[in-house]
Amino acid sequence: MRFRANLVIGGALFATVVIAGLLAPWLAHTDPVLDADLMYAEEPPGSAYWFGTDAQGRDIYSRVLYGARISLTVGIVSQLINTVIGVCLGLSAGYWGGWWDDVVNGLTNLMLAIPSLVFALAIMAILSPGLTSLLIALGLTNWSFTCRLARAATLSLKSQGYVQAAKVLGYGDLRIMATQLLPNMLGPIIVIGTLGMGSAILAEAALSFLGLGIRPPFPSWGSMLSDARDQITTAPWISIFPGLAIFATVLGLNLLGDGLRDILDPQARSRRA
Amino acid sequence: MSSAPLLEVENLRIDLAVGGNRFAAVENVSFSIGRGETYGLVGESGCGKSITALGLIGLLRPPLSFGGGTIRFDGREIQNLPPAAMRAMRGKRIAMIFQEPMTALNPVSPVGRQIAEMFVLHEGVSWREAERRAVEALASVRVPAPERRVKDYPHQLSGGMRQRVMIAIALACNPDLLLADEPTTALDVTVQAEILDLIRDLSAAKGTAVLMISHDLGLIANMCRRVGVMYAGRIVEERVAEEVFRAPSHPYTSGLVASLPLLGARSRQGRHRLKEISGVVPPVTAFPEGCRFNPRCQRATDICRVNDPAITPLRNGGVRCHHHE
Numbered sequence: 340m341r342f343r344a345n346l347v348i349g350g351a352l353f354a355t356v357v358i359a360g361l362l363a364p365w366l367a368h369t370d371p372v373l374d375a376d377l378m379y380a381e382e383p384p385g386s387a388y389w390f391g392t393d394a395q396g397r398d399i400y401s402r403v404l405y406g407a408r409i410s411l412t413v414g415i416v417s418q419l420i421n422t423v424i425g426v427c428l429g430l431s432a433g434y435w436g437g438w439w440d441d442v443v444n445g446l447t448n449l450m451l452a453i454p455s456l457v458f459a460l461a462i463m464a465i466l467s468p469g470l471t472s473l474l475i476a477l478g479l480t481n482w483s484f485t486c487r488l489a490r491a492a493t494l495s496l497k498s499q500g501y502v503q504a505a506k507v508l509g510y511g512d513l514r515i516m517a518t519q520l521l522p523n524m525l526g527p528i529i530v531i532g533t534l535g536m537g538s539a540i541l542a543e544a545a546l547s548f549l550g551l552g553i554r555p556p557f558p559s560w561g562s563m564l565s566d567a568r569d570q571i572t573t574a575p576w577i578s579i580f581p582g583l584a585i586f587a588t589v590l591g592l593n594l595l596g597d598g599l600r601d602i603l604d605p606q607a608r609s610r611r612a
Numbered sequence: 613m614s615s616a617p618l619l620e621v622e623n624l625r626i627d628l629a630v631g632g633n634r635f636a637a638v639e640n641v642s643f644s645i646g647r648g649e650t651y652g653l654v655g656e657s658g659c660g661k662s663i664t665a666l667g668l669i670g671l672l673r674p675p676l677s678f679g680g681g682t683i684r685f686d687g688r689e690i691q692n693l694p695p696a697a698m699r700a701m702r703g704k705r706i707a708m709i710f711q712e713p714m715t716a717l718n719p720v721s722p723v724g725r726q727i728a729e730m731f732v733l734h735e736g737v738s739w740r741e742a743e744r745r746a747v748e749a750l751a752s753v754r755v756p757a758p759e760r761r762v763k764d765y766p767h768q769l770s771g772g773m774r775q776r777v778m779i780a781i782a783l784a785c786n787p788d789l790l791l792a793d794e795p796t797t798a799l800d801v802t803v804q805a806e807i808l809d810l811i812r813d814l815s816a817a818k819g820t821a822v823l824m825i826s827h828d829l830g831l832i833a834n835m836c837r838r839v840g841v842m843y844a845g846r847i848v849e850e851r852v853a854e855e856v857f858r859a860p861s862h863p864y865t866s867g868l869v870a871s872l873p874l875l876g877a878r879s880r881q882g883r884h885r886l887k888e889i890s891g892v893v894p895p896v897t898a899f900p901e902g903c904r905f906n907p908r909c910q911r912a913t914d915i916c917r918v919n920d921p922a923i924t925p926l927r928n929g930g931v932r933c934h935h936h937e
Contacts, residue, residue, distance in 0.1 A: 500710060500714075500715030500716040500717075501716055501719070503710075503716075504708075504710060504716040504778075504781075505718075507669060507671060507702055507703070507707070507708040508702060508703035508708075508733075508781065508782070509700060509701070509702035509703030509704060509733065509734060510699075510703075510733065511699060514733070518718070518721070519718055522718070523718070523720050525720075
C-alpha cells in the first residue's frame with residue numbers, strides 16, 4: 340500500500356491529542372485547576388514548567404493536556420449531532436422530495452443565512468454556560484453543510500441503476516436509504532464530518548474566549564486563550580501553547596479527513612491493491 | 613401447464629404527462645404469459661416495451677402514470693394494489709433484470725451481501741443463513757469459486773459476471789415471473805449467449821415465466837415461444853415466434869425481419885442493400901390519425917389514414933392491420 344502522508348500525519352496528530360486527553364491525569368505535572376502558585380506566576384517555559392505558567396501560576400502544560408479532553412468532547416459529540424441531523428434531513432428531503440424537501444431547504448437556507456457562531460451565541464445566552472449547553476449549541480447550528488451534501492448526493496444517487504434495482508426487488512424506502520444511499524455517500528459525509536469537528540473545536544474556543552463557553556477555572560483551550568489576552572506581549576507562551584494545540588488538532592483532523600476520503604472509495608481501494 | 617395464465621394484461625394504458633396534457637404512451641396492450649412460459653416483446657427504441665414492464669410492477673414515475681386496464685397476476689388484479697402489498701410482491705414473486713449490469717449493483721456493497729439481502733428481506737432468514745445461501749445462489753448462476761466471489765465488490769467483476777450476479781439476485785426467491793429488460797444488450801456477443809443460456813436453463817429448472825424484452829429479433833426468436841411486436845405503444849402483431857419470422861403478417865414486422873442482416877446472404881442473393889424501414893417512431897405527442905404505422909407503411913391506403921385497425925385474429929395470435937398478409 341502506498342504511503343499516504345496526509346492520512347499518516349493527520350492520524351498521528353489526532354491520535355496524539357486523543358492520547359494526551361485520555362492520559363492527562365498521568366501525564367500532567369500538576370492539577371490543572373487547584374495547583375495555582377502565585378509565587379511562580381508567568382514563569383517562562385523551562386525544565387520545571389515545560390510550557391511555562393499563567394498569571395495565576397498554574398502549569399500551562401498540564402492545563403493544555405486537560406484542555407484536550409474538553410476540546411475533543413466538544414468536537415466529536417457536537418459534530419456527531421450535526422451529522423445525524425444533517426444526514427437525516429438531507430437524505431429524506433432528497434429522497435422524498437415534495438413539500439418536505441421545501442421545508443428542509445428553507446431550514447437549511449435559514450441556518451446558512453445566520454452565522455452559526457451568532458446562532459450558537461444566542462443558544463448559549465439562553466442556556467447556562469457549561470459543557471452540556473455548549474454541546475447542544477454547537478450540535479444544532481452546524482448541520483446545514485452536511486444536510487446540503489446529503490441531499491445533493493441523494494439526488495444524484497437516486498437515479499443510479501442500483502437504487503432503481505433495489506426498488507424493483509421490493510426494498511422499502513428506509514431500507515433503500517440505509518443500504519443503497521447512505522453507504523454510497525459516506526465518504527464525503529465523513530470528510531465533511533472531520534472538517535466540521537475542526538470547526539467545532541474552533542467554535543468552542545471562540546465561545547469560551549467570549550466567556551460563553553467553558554467557565555474558568557476549568558481548562559479549555561479557548562478560555563485559556565481568553566485569559567492570556569492581557570499578557571500577550573509580556574508572557575506570550577500563555578497564549579502560544581493553547582493556540583498551538585488548537586492548530587495541531589484542527590490540522591490533524593483536516594488531514595485525516597482528506598486521507599479518509601481516499602481510502603473510503605472502494606474503487607480507489609482496489610486500484611491500489 | 614394449468615389453464616389460467618400466470619399474467620394477464622388487458623387493455624393496459626400508460627399515460628405520459630406533457631405540459632398539462634396526457635398522452636397514451638402505451639395503449640390497448642393486452643397479452644398473457646403462462647406459467648413457465650417465455651414471452652417476447654420486441655420493437656424499436658421508444659415503442660413502450662420498458663415502460664410496459666415498469667407498469668406491470670407499479671413503478672411508473674412522473675411524468676409516466678398508470679392510465680387504465682387490468683393486470684391480473686396469479687388470478688389477482690394487481691394494478692391497484694396498495695404500495696406495501698406491491699412492494700412485498702416485487703423481488704419475491706416478480707423480479708426484474710436490467711440492461712446495464714454495470715450500474716444495477718450497489719458499488720459499495722460486496723455482491724454476496726446484495727444477494728443475501730434478498731433472503732433477509734423476503735424470507736426473513738438470519739444473515740448467517742442468508743450469506744450461506746448467497747454462495748449457493750452464486751454457484752447456481754455458474755460463477756466460478758463462489759465462496760471467494762461473494763466477497764468481491766461489483767467493480768471487481770466483468771460485465772458478464774455482474775449480469776450473473778444480477779440474475780442470482782433476481783432469482784434468489786424463486787419468483788414466478790422474471791422481467792428481463794434487454795438483459796444482454798450491454799454485453800459481448802459470446803457473453804450474451806452464455807447469459808441467455810443461463811436465463812433459459814434457470815427459468816426452465818425453476819419454472820419461472822419470463823417476459824423477455826428486446827429489440828433483437830434473433831434473440832427473441834431463440835428464447836421465446838410467443839412474441840408480441842410493439843410499435844408506438846401498441847402490440848401490432850402477436851404470433852408464435854417462428855411464424856413471425858417465416859411469415860410476418862404486419863408490414864412493420866415484415867420490415868423488421870427484412871432489415872435483419874443474414875449471414876451468407878451475399879453468396880446466395882448477391883450484393884444488395886439491407887432493407888430499412890424509412891422514418892422513425894413518431895413521438896408520443898404526435899401519433900398519427902388512423903393506423904399509427906401509416907406514415908411509414910408501404911401498404912398504406914386511404915383507410916389506414918382514417919381508421920384505426922382493430923385486432924384481426926390469426927392462427928396462434930393476432931395482427932392489428934387493414935392489409936395484413
